[in-house]
Amino acid sequence: MRDVNPRKARRAVSAETDLKQPSGMAKTPRRVRRPKEVRERVLAAALHAFATVGFEGASTRAIANDAQVTQSLLLYHFKTKDELWRAVLQDIASMEKMEQLLASGDDTMTAAQRLMVAIRALVELFAKVPELHRLMTLEAHQPSERLNWIIENVNRAPYEAMCDLIAEAQAEGAVRKISPERLRFAIVGMAAVPFSVSAEYQFLTKRNPFSKIEIEATIDMICGMIFIQQ
Structure with missing residues (x-):
């Protein structure tokens, strides 16, 4: 009796199976990589x-x-x-692009109007990505190489752009005369905290900070605190 090579036998069975498979039978779909x-x-x-x-x-x-x-x-x-x-961090920075937002205002808009646009953008960003403020709180409480990287690659440009815009709005008489740097940190804090501590916020206030009503209320609150009412 002739010995049969197992590898050749498997190939033969496979070929026979392929020949017997009806032409209309759907082939097993290949996994699509996304x-x-x-x-x-x-x-x-x-x-x-x-x-x-x-x-x-x-x-x-x-x-x-x-x-x-x-x-x-x-x-x-x-x-x-x-x-x-x-x-x-780069993915978040691409969402924010605050320096582009501040530079893209209409020529007819005052600095105060552009600052209002920036405040709205900040609140909406933190509502969309509440983890951002939590991450920054963990990274920013002490000096580190990662914090240096964040400042140079993510934070510095929008920070300087907002401080300049606050100073310009102050020169128009529209914003309270407080250090632009302090105001910038105050704005970020007011814009971020309701969302970064959303469980506490909702437990104590009985309101969902992510609801459209609460987001608009947060924007109005910030504007009411930094702009001088005419």
Whole structure:
């Protein structure tokens, strides 16, 4: 009896199966890779992790699990945790683009009107990404290389643009005469805190800070506190 090569036998069976398969039978669909969708899920999971447990407490394995991807796939897109952390901040910066917003105002708008637009944009940003203020609170309480990176690559340009705009609105007589730098931090705090501590806010006030009514009320409150009523 002739010996049969198992590998050749498997190929023969496979070929026979292919020949017998009806031409109209649907083929098993190939898995479609969606790198953009994977990247967005990973960035969202990473933002949540970094804002909740900090850079040191976050792990790429836990982030991958939260994003429902393998750790190897996460590391394919982001080689290190540090690279992932920077990508999260850059993604947020692309949403904000505050310096572009402040520079793109209509020539007919006063500085005060442009400042109102900027305040609305800030409140809406923090309502959309409440983790941003939590992350910054964890990073900004002491000097570090990561804080230096945030300042130089994310914060400095919009910070300077807003301070300049506040000073310009003060020169128009529309904004209270307080240090522009202090006012900028006050505006950011008022715009961010209701959303970054949303559970406490809702428990004590019985109102949802993310509702349209509350967002508009937050904008009105900030404007009422910094603008001089005519």
